[in-house]
Amino acid sequence: MSTSAAAVRMTGISKTFGGVRALDEVSFEVMPGEVHALLGGNGAGKSTILKVLNGVHHPDKGAIEVGGMPLSTHSPEASRAAGIAMNYQEMSLVPTLTVAQNIFLTREYRAGTGLIDDHEAEKRAADIFAMLDVFVDPKALVGDLGAGQKQLTEIAKAISQDAKVLVLDEPSTALAVSDVERLFVFLRKLKAKGVAIIYVSHRMDEIARIADRATILRDGRHVITAPLSELPIDTMIEHIVGRRSKGLSDVERGVAVKGDVLLELDNVSGRHKPENVSLTLHRGEILGLAGLLGSGRSSLARVMAGIDPVANGEIRIQGRAVIIRKPGDAIAAGVALVPEARATQGIIPDHSVASNMILAVIDRLSKGGLVDTKAANDLTDAQIERLRVKTASRDHAVSTLSGGNQQKVVIGKWLATDPDILILDEPTAGIDIGSKSEIIRLVRELAAAGKGIIMISSELSELLTACDRILVMADGRVHQDLPREALDDSSVPADDLAHRLQAAEQRLQIEIQKALAVQEVSHG
Amino acid sequence: MANAFFANWRQNIIYIGFVVIFLVFAVTLADKGFLNPNNLLNIVRQTAMIAVMAIAMTFVLSAGEIDLSVGAVAGLATVTVAMGIAAGGPIVGVGAGIATGLAVGMFNGWLTTRIGIPSFLTTLAMMGIAKGVAMWISATAAVPILSPGYSWLFGGGNIGPFPVLLLWMAVLGGLGHIVLRRSGFGRRVLATGGGETAARYSGIDTKAIKFKVLVISSLAAALAGMLYAGRLQSGRFQLGEGDELSVIAAAVLGGTSLFGGKGTVIGTIVGALMIGLINNGLILMGLEFSQQLIARGGIIILAVALSQKRS
Numbered sequence: 001m002s003t004s005a006a007a008v009r010m011t012g013i014s015k016t017f018g019g020v021r022a023l024d025e026v027s028f029e030v031m032p033g034e035v036h037a038l039l040g041g042n043g044a045g046k047s048t049i050l051k052v053l054n055g056v057h058h059p060d061k062g063a064i065e066v067g068g069m070p071l072s073t074h075s076p077e078a079s080r081a082a083g084i085a086m087n088y089q090e091m092s093l094v095p096t097l098t099v100a101q102n103i104f105l106t107r108e109y110r111a112g113t114g115l116i117d118d119h120e121a122e123k124r125a126a127d128i129f130a131m132l133d134v135f136v137d138p139k140a141l142v143g144d145l146g147a148g149q150k151q152l153t154e155i156a157k158a159i160s161q162d163a164k165v166l167v168l169d170e171p172s173t174a175l176a177v178s179d180v181e182r183l184f185v186f187l188r189k190l191k192a193k194g195v196a197i198i199y200v201s202h203r204m205d206e207i208a209r210i211a212d213r214a215t216i217l218r219d220g221r222h223v224i225t226a227p228l229s230e231l232p233i234d235t236m237i238e239h240i241v242g243r244r245s246k247g248l249s250d251v252e253r254g255v256a257v258k259g260d261v262l263l264e265l266d267n268v269s270g271r272h273k274p275e276n277v278s279l280t281l282h283r284g285e286i287l288g289l290a291g292l293l294g295s296g297r298s299s300l301a302r303v304m305a306g307i308d309p310v311a312n313g314e315i316r317i318q319g320r321a322v323i324i325r326k327p328g329d330a331i332a333a334g335v336a337l338v339p340e341a342r343a344t345q346g347i348i349p350d351h352s353v354a355s356n357m358i359l360a361v362i363d364r365l366s367k368g369g370l371v372d373t374k375a376a377n378d379l380t381d382a383q384i385e386r387l388r389v390k391t392a393s394r395d396h397a398v399s400t401l402s403g404g405n406q407q408k409v410v411i412g413k414w415l416a417t418d419p420d421i422l423i424l425d426e427p428t429a430g431i432d433i434g435s436k437s438e439i440i441r442l443v444r445e446l447a448a449a450g451k452g453i454i455m456i457s458s459e460l461s462e463l464l465t466a467c468d469r470i471l472v473m474a475d476g477r478v479h480q481d482l483p484r485e486a487l488d489d490s491s492v493p494a495d496d497l498a499h500r501l502q503a504a505e506q507r508l509q510i511e512i513q514k515a516l517a518v519q520e521v522s523h524g
Numbered sequence: 525m526a527n528a529f530f531a532n533w534r535q536n537i538i539y540i541g542f543v544v545i546f547l548v549f550a551v552t553l554a555d556k557g558f559l560n561p562n563n564l565l566n567i568v569r570q571t572a573m574i575a576v577m578a579i580a581m582t583f584v585l586s587a588g589e590i591d592l593s594v595g596a597v598a599g600l601a602t603v604t605v606a607m608g609i610a611a612g613g614p615i616v617g618v619g620a621g622i623a624t625g626l627a628v629g630m631f632n633g634w635l636t637t638r639i640g641i642p643s644f645l646t647t648l649a650m651m652g653i654a655k656g657v658a659m660w661i662s663a664t665a666a667v668p669i670l671s672p673g674y675s676w677l678f679g680g681g682n683i684g685p686f687p688v689l690l691l692w693m694a695v696l697g698g699l700g701h702i703v704l705r706r707s708g709f710g711r712r713v714l715a716t717g718g719g720e721t722a723a724r725y726s727g728i729d730t731k732a733i734k735f736k737v738l739v740i741s742s743l744a745a746a747l748a749g750m751l752y753a754g755r756l757q758s759g760r761f762q763l764g765e766g767d768e769l770s771v772i773a774a775a776v777l778g779g780t781s782l783f784g785g786k787g788t789v790i791g792t793i794v795g796a797l798m799i800g801l802i803n804n805g806l807i808l809m810g811l812e813f814s815q816q817l818i819a820r821g822g823i824i825i826l827a828v829a830l831s832q833k834r835s
Contacts, residue, residue, distance in 0.1 A: 328727040339725055348719035350785055359715055359726040366708040
């Protein structure tokens with residue numbers, strides 16, 4: 001490979017923010033026609049180097065070449081002109097415009113009269129989708145699309161600008177498995193056309209499937225760049241974390257001591273989903289909900305937490321039927337939900353750690369209508385210590401914390417209500433692997449302390465590590481109720497933890513697919 | 525650290541600005557009686573009604589809502605109070621004023637939280653309705669107030685050298701400050717405006733919070749109307765006209781976010797006093813009304829621009 005052929009070459013990039021060295025002499029090279037994974041924990045420098053590449057940050061030191069040409073000005077416009085397109089985690093689409101209008105926003109086709117020609121735009125958009133062998137209706141309003149189709153629209157927008165380098169930041173977070181599959185097909189075609197793709201994700205399984213090479217950063221430094229064939233998942237994790245002990249497969253599973261029945265659902269349905277769900281949760285038990293996006297896992301969680309109404313069925317807590325109409329009822333009944341969308345449902349980003357932590361227990365901390373500041377601070381400090389939240393102080397805004405620590409604040413807020421039943425919906429989404437295993441350990445500790453826990457996760461390895469029992473859901477219904485042991489493959493030696501986890505993951509994956517098949521038959 | 529000071533400097537611009545403007549006027553307008561205690565107390569008298577409404581507006585904005593009807597509601601309250609006093613004496617008058625605020629506030633709150641009309645529209649419509657009702661029931665004429673006791677307590681009186689209006693402002697300001705900073709209700713207001721979904725998921729009844737802040741705002745507007753009526757010994761629909769802009773400006777100048785989640789009552793009061801200070805200084809300078817409007821607008825834009833966080 002001739003060195004001048006690199007699609008992107010960043011050499012010796014350094015960047016400091018107010019005394020903190022975010023990037024230290026990092027070099028990063030991506031070839032045309034490769035999918036290059038960029039990996040690292042939170043704070044490793046991934047976003048910083050991408051922001052340098054797309055012109056948001058000026059590097060303090062170092063040089064950038066795009067397609068062999070040095071990039072002399074650092075601005076988003078210059079980067080875009082050089083052929084770099086970035087697909088942000090937060091979508092940059094206008095929901096009230098159509099797919100075609102979004103793709104060609106600011107670059108609209110004009111008819112001879114000088115007026116915008118939507119028809120032509122729709123045709124060209126359809127061409128792009130056809131070329132990539134996916135179907136998205138160019139006339140559909142973006143606001144009406146599902147997450148997967150939005151993601152494809154975002155990418156179509158990027159390539160319609162003739163991008164040479166496509167940067168995807170956690171593109172699969174909002175996608176169902178089938179959409180991820182489609183995204184990969186799409187990326188492989190782009191790759192074949194010589195586009196260089198930089199792929200950022202916390203999901204090792206995806207990276208193992210799509211990436212050709214990976215670069216791993218840690219603490220602002222370059223650790224390794226190697227072909228994926230030389231980087232098995234455990235090695236990747238080792239490089240990201242810096243020491244081996246934090247891999248998921250090392251989280252002690254132990255044997256759960258089941259206590260009394262804590263929660264029973266008897267044919268509970270929501271307005272739309274879930275449908276006729278029955279389940280039992282014991283003290284000390286962690287129950288996992290597995291399934292794809294839209295399978296009704298989060299709807300079930302919302303119904304139990306009083307956010308969505310119960311349309312039918314009965315919820316019993318410690319043998320007594322309870323009526324949960326609003327979140328306050330659920331809290332009073334001892335149910336707490338750590339919700340799916342941390343930034344909007346979990347925290348108030350601009351408010352302090354302390355303000356967030358006491359949000360669900362304001363009344364308990366108040367005397368004569370006034371909040372007892374000392375009690376509030378004591379509670380906050382206790383939770384910060386218990387959960388090992390890394391924050392400069394309890395008065396710092398939660399938005400200044402890393403994702404993992406923000407999630408700990410949400411968990412702390414709910415532990416403050418002293419719930420018997422804790423529901424966690426995707427508690428580790430967008431969190432680095434070190435914090436992930438920390439949160440899983442915490443969940444196990446809470447169960448051991450006698451709480452009943454329901455956990456939702458799209459990362460099967462996490463469910464398998466944390467849970468004692470797993471319900472497989474599809475289309476709002478529970479299809480399987482599997483004890484964790486049922487997913488173990490006895491042919492794999494018990495001491496080869498990583499391998500055993502992988503084998504169990506395959507089995508669970510198969511169960512999820514089976515549930516989908518049942519659903520199709522029953523609807524077909 | 526330089527950075528910390530810079531951040532603080534922006535956050536505290538209202539206090540710095542207040543002192544700077546005060547000093548500039550004290551020097552340049554010394555010979556025109558700016559520092560005369562009577563003039564300074566006059567500033568308080570002219571500011572009190574704006575301040576009372578702005579204290580409540582701080583809660584409304586902090587909860588992520590807005591109330592554009594305050595000026596018109598104050599005007600309506602001047603009329604209902606005056607008519608009440610004429611019909612049945614001061615107690616009936618005060619009752620009529622409070623009832624006016626309560627009725628308007630509950631209607632605003634009901635439309636906003638139950639029907640789901642944004643408060644911007646609800647209160648914009650209410651602005652017209654309140655003014656129309658005030659004109660209609662008073663037949664657009666001033667209604668005199670012939671109760672010296674009422675006029676003393678609501679706006680006209682003095683305790684020693686201090687105007688009663690100062691007392692109203694100080695008491696309500698102190699109360700508002702403690703409620704917003706320290707009470708469970710205040711925490712819920714800030715949480716509702718800072719992140720409505722997260723607040724709702726945490727068991728806060730965000731609709732009830734929004735309903736309550738809109739009621740508080742209308743009650744404060746009615747009280748401001750009662751103070752106008754007492755000070756001018758009459759009720760007329762024009763009183764309070766256009767005040768909503770000064771009220772919102774006072775809160776925003778003081779550091780309350782128009783987008784919710786952040787508010788300070790002390791800042792709001794200083795913001796209101798600053799607007800009063802600017803008005804007073806510009807008049808003493810001998811500027812024409814047209815020039816005053818332009819200068820005032822310019823100073824407010826400058827102060828708000830300086831207080832914005834840069835990203």
